[in-house]
Amino acid sequence: MSYRSTSSQAVSNWLFIVALMVCGMILVGGATRLTDSGLSITEWKPLSGAIPPLTAADWEASFRLYQQTTEFQEQNSTMTLVDYETIFWWEWAHRQLGRMIGLVYGLPLLVFWLRGSISGHLKPRLLALLGLGALQGGIGWWMVASGLVDRLDVSQYRLAVHLGMAFLILGACVWFGLTARTGPxxxxxxxxxxxxxxxxxxxxxxxxxxxxxxxxxxxxxxxxxxxxxxxxxxxxxxxxxxxxxxxxxxxxxxxxxxxxxxxxxxxxxxxxxxxxxxxxxxxxxxxxxxxxxxxxxxxxxxxxxxxxxxxxxxxxxxxxxxxxxxxxxxxxxxxxxxxx
Incomplete structure (x- = not known):
């Protein structure tokens, strides 16, 4: 097997792994919605948000922010800190998985690019997919922001955009993975x-x-x-x-x-x-x-x-x-x- 065919298979396997992670992301996002956990984290911190509350004071501060939402005031006013921790972890896991996907996609992309393992046909497409992933993070926060004030849930329109983008990214990963393996x-x-x-x-x-x-x-x-x-x-x-x-x-x-x-x-x-x-x-x-x-x-x-x-x-x-x-x-x- 030639180096080119070996490297093409490696690129394909990498894209399929990312696709599998996106599947997990969609399912965790679904669980976040079904458990009404999506508004539990009211701040957008792409980097520092990777670290969850570590002390009792941190948890209290995060809970106080959630208590300012309409969802808490009109629907969950009897919620305790222990109850809050449950919904917090669903939303945190969803965001954390997004960060992991960014790393698992971005770092190998750089390595494969520098090694010349990516065909010219795929290069602009994989860069565009990187941009879509970054955009998806912004769409996720745009969706969450719609539910923080004067609503009990996020906008169904923004939810549909967020889910639609997730499936477009998933489809692109699978399609490009097949392309890397067998050619366009x-x-x-x-x-x-x-x-x-x-x-x-x-x-x-x-x-x-x-x-x-x-x-x-x-x-x-x-x-x-x-x-x-x-x-x-x-x-x-x-x-x-x-x-x-x-x-x-x-x-x-x-x-x-x-x-x-x-x-x-x-x-x-x-x-x-x-x-x-x-x-x-x-x-x-x-x-x-x-x-x-x-x-x-x-x-x-x-x-x-x-x-x-x-x-x-x-x-x-x-x-x-x-x-x-x-x-x-x-x-x-x-x-x-x-x-x-």
């Missing part, structure tokens, strides 16, 4: 290439709709299936809002849209699987089974989480299912572009 895929036209790309966009859209469900706690209402409290379309779908506003701010609308887009994803996956079955390209055949299996499991987890009123374990499993479905669809898109 050719720009190949074809029915399956377009179908795979469209399915990937649809899966991403469904994930964004899920972000609005999480941001509004919309999974805590209409905990019935297949109907929504006996109705196909809930009577408060618009909630007295204009349509374009309702689809992002009405709890009923947000949940219904997420439900029905999930069914649409399932139909699209089924159609894609049939298209693969009719194709002679062997490389795509595994996705004929993988994608339907993942989407069935994901719908099952979503229904179970809804009926159980979004417990932490089931909700995180549902989020994990979204990650797996997104990655599998992205790899299917990659494979469709390369397969002869």
């Amino acid at each position: 895929p050719p720009v190949r036209q074809g029915r399956l290439v377009g179908a795979a790309a469209a399915l990937l966009v649809l899966v991403f859209l469904q994930i964004m709709l899920g972000a609005f469900v999480a941001g509004l706690d919309a999974g805590r209402i209409y905990n019935t299936w297949p109907l929504m409290n006996g109705q196909l379309v809930p009577e408060d779908y618009l909630a007295g809002l204009p349509f374009l506003q309702a689809i992002f701010e009405s709890h009923a609308a947000v949940q219904m849209n997420h439900r029905w887009t999930g069914y649409l994803v399932a139909l699209a996956v089924l159609g894609f699987a049939v298209a693969i079955w009719r194709e002679p390209r062997v490389a795509l055949k595994p996705f004929m089974v993988i994608l339907p299996a993942l989407v069935i499991a994901q719908i099952g987890l979503g229904i179970a989480a809804l009926l159980a009123v979004v417990p932490l374990g089931l909700s995180l499993a549902h989020q994990g299912g979204a990650i797996l479905l997104f990655i599998a669809t992205l790899i299917a898109t990659w494979t469709a572009r390369r397969a002869m």
Whole structure:
């Protein structure tokens, strides 16, 4: 094996490790949201914030800052310092994992760059990905800041931007990891290439709709299936809002849209699987089974989480299912572009 092929494999492995860490980051972020921990740290300290409170006085000072938030004053006014420590650690872990990802991405990038291990095709893309990672940290604080005053939670719009950026970074890590290992895929036209790309966009859209469900706690209402409290379309779908506003701010609308887009994803996956079955390209055949299996499991987890009123374990499993479905669809898109 040549040095170039060995170094390319090392770059690929590094990007896949970063992708795995981003998956963990998304799950910890989900747990932070589900446990209402996201507003527990009210200051943005990218470097010094890596050190948590170490003394009783430090903990008291941090708790006093949280007590100034609307969330504490209107929702958690009976919270003790011990209770606060629990939610603090979730948010701290989420931020700390972000710092670790920055190091695990940035330092090897510098080493690989100086060694000449990164192809010219990937260099500008990996630099852009570094910039996206830095931007994501700023977006995270922008999101948290939206919930510190006059709100009990962060803005669902900013939450969706934050989650969307996380999935874009995840997708880039996987795509560039494949590129480093095998070279960039050719720009190949074809029915399956377009179908795979469209399915990937649809899966991403469904994930964004899920972000609005999480941001509004919309999974805590209409905990019935297949109907929504006996109705196909809930009577408060618009909630007295204009349509374009309702689809992002009405709890009923947000949940219904997420439900029905999930069914649409399932139909699209089924159609894609049939298209693969009719194709002679062997490389795509595994996705004929993988994608339907993942989407069935994901719908099952979503229904179970809804009926159980979004417990932490089931909700995180549902989020994990979204990650797996997104990655599998992205790899299917990659494979469709390369397969002869």
